[in-house]
Amino acid sequence: MNPKPFLVLSPIHRSIRAIDRYLSRIFQPKGFSVKEAHLLGYLLYYSPCTVNNLINVLGVKNSTLTSMITRLEDKELLKRKINSEDKRSFEIILTAKGKRVSADFHKYVRELEEKILKKLSNEDVNSLKKIVVEIEEVCK
Numbered sequence: 840m841n842p843k844p845f846l847v848l849s850p851i852h853r854s855i856r857a858i859d860r861y862l863s864r865i866f867q868p869k870g871f872s873v874k875e876a877h878l879l880g881y882l883l884y885y886s887p888c889t890v891n892n893l894i895n896v897l898g899v900k901n902s903t904l905t906s907m908i909t910r911l912e913d914k915e916l917l918k919r920k921i922n923s924e925d926k927r928s929f930e931i932i933l934t935a936k937g938k939r940v941s942a943d944f945h946k947y948v949r950e951l952e953e954k955i956l957k958k959l960s961n962e963d964v965n966s967l968k969k970i971v972v973e974i975e976e977v978c979k
Contacts, residue, residue, distance in 0.1 A: 847974075858951070865947050870914075874899065875907050879916060879933070879941040880948060887930035889922060916940055 859873055866876045874897060881896055882888060894904055908931060911917045916937035919929040933941060956964070 847970075851974075861951060862947070866944065871944075872907075874903075875911060876944045876948075878904075878907055879911065879937060880945050882917065882931060882933045883938065883941040883945060886917075887920070887932040889925075890929050890931065893931060911937070 862873045862876065866873055871879075877897060878893065881893070885892075890901070890904060890908075894901060897904065899907070908917065908919065912919065914936075915934055917931055917933050919931055922928040922930045959967075
């Protein structure tokens with residue numbers, strides 16, 4: 840008999856949805872989607888960043904990212920500048936205000952991760968990392 844379907848994917852999807860709901864309760868009242876907060880958090884460490892890189896990191900369509908960038912630009916949290924290495928593309932950089940907001944958001948993500956880590960052993964964490972690597976390998 841074949842194993843039941845979704846033994847791996849269903850729990851992963853369920854946990855991703857739980858994380859999204861948790862972070863939405865924090866970010867939405869502040870006027871941000873989870874994806875926008877993720878974008879700001881990524882830029883806190885990797886700014887300046889090309890649009891193509893952000894598309895790959897966030898897993899969103901170009902049009903979705905463009906809308907996100909425009910909304911965050913309107914809030915004066917980031918700005919676009921011409922990519923010095925490829926004049927046909929843009930780099931996205933955080934403003935000083937964007938860095939402050941992003942650092943605040945990062946604090947909430949760290950708190951969530953700390954809550955999760957308190958419930959896991961080092962072996963659990965290492966197993967999770969191994970599982971993620973294997974899933975990424977299979978999905979290439």
